[in-house]
Amino acid sequence: MPAKEFAKIVVTWQQQHGRNDLPWQQHNDPYHVLVSELMLQQTQVTTVIPYFERWLQRFPDVTTLAAAEEQEVMAHWQGLGYYRRARNLHAAAKTIVADYAAQIPEQAVELREIPGIGPYTVGAIRSFAFNAPAAIVDGNVKRLFARLFMLPYAVNHSANDRYFWELAEHYTPTSQNRRFAQGLLDLGATICKPKQPLCHACPLQSRCRTYANACVEDYPKRKQKKAIPTKTGHFLLAINRFGVCLEQRPANGIWPSLWCLPEVSQAPDAELGYEFNHTFSHYKLAGKVWLAEPATTTGNLMQVPYSDLADYGLPAPIRKLLAKIDWDEVCNTKQ
Incomplete structure (x- = not known):
């Protein structure tokens, strides 16, 4: 599928059917994007929303967060789990204040230097905050690509991540990146769901290889996990x-x-x-x-x-x- 056609389908669908009223989407503020993306890692949107809103009441900007004591930061994160994300966010805020005059940079090369900001968060900040071209890959995007292109790569095996990132980079457009990135995430989260995907409502159905081969439920492939002690x-x-x-x-x-x-x-x-x-x-x-x-x-x-x-x-x-x-x-x- 040509990259321009793919992007047009995703952007058009997102504009008509995607999620456009989430609290962190209202101002496209880089700090809001950073906070929401760290919270959304391994956590459902509906769970994150009240935490995000309470967080901004106490830490409305990166300077306030950087100046806060760790104990207070952890207390406000309490209940979200995966507390390393809170420490990463706190460390990122301190670096942004100290090294970037409290302004979250736009360029990927600078974002990568900030502790706690990995490849996905770099792409999210560039796409959502600055509407700049940037690939994003998370579990939703992997699942969408695995089904759409009938990929044999296990999505839970890190050695395969490069295949999904290469696809994401190939299909990322040079314009309307905020809506395109949100469209990819929305399609994976609300249409191409892990179980009982809504193929009848998918704008990519006619191009989906697993749908054409009646094997949607067999994808994405997963590496069998070892029993944990x-x-x-x-x-x-x-x-x-x-x-x-x-x-x-x-x-x-x-x-x-x-x-x-x-x-x-x-x-x-x-x-x-x-x-x-x-x-x-x-x-x-x-x-x-x-x-x-x-x-x-x-x-x-x-x-x-x-x-x-x-x-x-x-x-x-x-x-x-x-x-x-x-x-x-x-x-x-x-x-």
Whole structure:
């Protein structure tokens, strides 16, 4: 399919049927694009919208974000998960303020120098903020291309990424890039969905090879994943009427720099109070939470009042666990 024809189809469809009322689309502000794109990585649009709006209320521009303390940044990200994105965004803001006079640059060569901004985010900023030619490839685009061109490449194998980027670069037009990039994402997210794609509504149906061969459901190809192991983690819940003991985790490992219940290497001589499960990319965590007295805990701890918990960046399973606790009952029983 000629690149100009492809771009015209995508742009026309996006204008008529695509998503044009998302909050980060209203001003095409480079900072808004940066924030939204980091939030949208591995997170649904409907989930991101309220977080994006609250984020801009507290951090309305890159200068405000750069000046903020990490703990506050993490607290405002709390619930979105994948906290490395928050640290990347914070680091990017600091670099933009220090090296680019608080102005997010347009050129790809400069954007690539900013920590936390990878190839996709470079393309997104150039396309959405500056309406400049730039290829973008995410899971939606991969799936669309894999079905449209009947590609044999597994979309979850990084060694194959270059094939999808080459296609994206070939089909990226020299004009209307904001609408074209949004059109690719919209087609993948709302039409060429992972399950039960809406082929009848797809403007590319007549050019789609998998549709012509009645094998849409067989694509995209995926590399079979290995079964991930389960590991047990032991955590201490030390509470009294003054608050709960939290410990800031190290900068590396799981939940880096977040505040968490203190973790110990093995089950202590204590009562098992709660259990939780959480899945990381490489293993599943079976968490066991042991009831302990504040005086028996060790390490660099902070006793946080219950009313202040919202101000601390907590891992999602720990936040959910603490939300289940009846603090009034705790205050009455642990004097």
